[in-house]
Amino acid sequence: MSSEVTDHTDLYEEFSDERLPPGQRKTDRFPVLSKSGTPDWHRDDWRFEVWGAVDEDLTVTYDEFRDLPAETQRQDFHCVTGWSKFDCEFTGVTFPQLAELVGVRDDAEWVMFHALDGYMTDLPLAECDREEVLFAYDYDGERLPDDHGGPLRVVTPHKYAYKGAKWVTGVEFLTEPERGYWEKRGYSDTANPWEEERYS
Numbered sequence: 001m002s003s004e005v006t007d008h009t010d011l012y013e014e015f016s017d018e019r020l021p022p023g024q025r026k027t028d029r030f031p032v033l034s035k036s037g038t039p040d041w042h043r044d045d046w047r048f049e050v051w052g053a054v055d056e057d058l059t060v061t062y063d064e065f066r067d068l069p070a071e072t073q074r075q076d077f078h079c080v081t082g083w084s085k086f087d088c089e090f091t092g093v094t095f096p097q098l099a100e101l102v103g104v105r106d107d108a109e110w111v112m113f114h115a116l117d118g119y120m121t122d123l124p125l126a127e128c129d130r131e132e133v134l135f136a137y138d139y140d141g142e143r144l145p146d147d148h149g150g151p152l153r154v155v156t157p158h159k160y161a162y163k164g165a166k167w168v169t170g171v172e173f174l175t176e177p178e179r180g181y182w183e184k185r186g187y188s189d190t191a192n193p194w195e196e197e198r199y200s
């Protein structure tokens with residue numbers, strides 16, 4: 001594996017002068033936040049699927065996913081409950097890379113992420129189609145721990161972390177907006193940490 005790291009910790013400059021978003025405090029720990037515990041998964045029957053408004057559906061095994069072109073990025077992590085963790089190193093496949101693999105149709109406008117625990121979260125396609133939106137399988141050079149979403153999770157450093165589905169197994173391209181788990185329960189659809197878009 002290459003030891004090169006792409007630094008995305010200056011991402012905040014797009015939104016603010018401050019790296020730490022308002023109302024957040026910095027932590028060095030990496031707390032675990034899950035709606036309902038850590039689901040089981042088995043390497044042999046785990047599959048990752050892409051479907052919906054795409055040219056070609058995709059189904060890949062864990063090993064096939066790890067063979068896709070990957071990169072390591074340094075990025076910050078902001079939880080809507082008020083903590084931020086700086087300088088996380090995640091390795092995985094970027095959203096644009098995955099989108100290119102399946103060929104996104106012109107009528108695709110929205111994306112729904114599906115996960116093993118039944119969690120879902122949504123974003124407009126334009127907010128996903130960014131280099132720093134990563135399908136991550138390694139964290140700080142090790143396999144992503146199960147509690148943090150292993151074998152595969154999404155990270156969204158430009159959004160509060162509930163936009164990044166842990167245990168992600170499916171990406172659905174939609175022609176119209178739909179709401180995810182927390183978005184249906186009052187969390188913000190847009191979730192920009194520097195605008196403190198916590199609730200809708």
Ligand SMILES: Nc1nc2c(c(=O)[nH]1)N[C@H]1C(S)=C(S)[C@@H](COP(=O)(O)O)O[C@H]1N2
Nearest residue numbers: 031032033034035115119148161162165166
């Ligand atoms: N599948 C799934 N993904 C999820 C969640 C969840 O409950 N299930 N919680 C979200 C929330 S609210 C946050 S803050 C982050 C927490 O990630 P962490 O446990 O690695 O800190 O995961 C997000 N992704």
Ligand SMILES: [Mo]
Nearest residue numbers: 079080081162
């Ligand atoms: Mo969260």
